Amino acid sequence: MLLSDRDLVSEIKAGKLALEPFEPALIQPSSIDVRLDRHFRVFNNHLYTHIDPSVQQDDLTSEVEVPEGEPFVLHPGEFVLASTLEVISLGDQLAGRLEGKSSLGRLGLLTHSTAGFIDPGFSGHVTLELSNVANLPITLWPGMKIGQLCIFRLSSPSEHPYGAEVYGSRYQGQRGPTPSRSWRNWRVWPTQ
Numbered sequence: 001m002l003l004s005d006r007d008l009v010s011e012i013k014a015g016k017l018a019l020e021p022f023e024p025a026l027i028q029p030s031s032i033d034v035r036l037d038r039h040f041r042v043f044n045n046h047l048y049t050h051i052d053p054s055v056q057q058d059d060l061t062s063e064v065e066v067p068e069g070e071p072f073v074l075h076p077g078e079f080v081l082a083s084t085l086e087v088i089s090l091g092d093q094l095a096g097r098l099e100g101k102s103s104l105g106r107l108g109l110l111t112h113s114t115a116g117f118i119d120p121g122f123s124g125h126v127t128l129e130l131s132n133v134a135n136l137p138i139t140l141w142p143g144m145k146i147g148q149l150c151i152f153r154l155s156s157p158s159e160h161p162y163g164a165e166v167y168g169s170r171y172q173g174q175r176g177p178t179p180s181r182s183w184r185n186w187r188v189w190p191t192q
Ligand SMILES: Nc1ccn([C@H]2C[C@H](O)[C@@H](COP(=O)(O)OP(=O)(O)OP(=O)(O)O)O2)c(=O)n1
Pocket: 098, 112, 115, 116, 117, 118, 119, 120, 122, 125, 126, 127, 128, 129, 162, 168, 169, 170, 171
């Protein structure tokens, strides 16, 4: 079930959902707007011939911090990682989906390219996969509303929420835009 504004407020009051820092004005009818932080990760295309998800390519991205009062310029066709200003924490019976903002979508800015799911139990800054599909550069201003978070209540509490030992939970507690962490078990064959 998708939570309404009043349910979002009750979950925040009950401590089952947290956004830090939190601004009540960011609550929408059934979502909460999230803001852009000042840290970005750009791809070092000059260092690699290809991206291989099966290995850890440590120098694949570099962090860029935008100075106070300045924007990050995202050029057409570019793909960068950024992160929410807010640390987002979900209890074991809530899951989230990061969605774009229509006004930014109409300009050609994609907020997440594919992965928008936030697991129950997750806590950390959410990594944004930003790309510009317009024909002109787009300026990204730290602090601007960059997306919205929709929260769903699970049919029962998760038995092994994100962060539990049972999973890798590679992004639990992540700070800032976090590059892909390679899987140790990236291929799982059928068990006979
Ligand atoms: N745009 C996104 C989407 C997700 N996450 C965070 C919240 C999720 O709970 C966590 C893991 O997301 P996935 O399960 O989609 O990622 P993986 O399966 O690759 O990682 P893991 O093996 O840790 O589950 O990453 C994020 O920071 N930014």
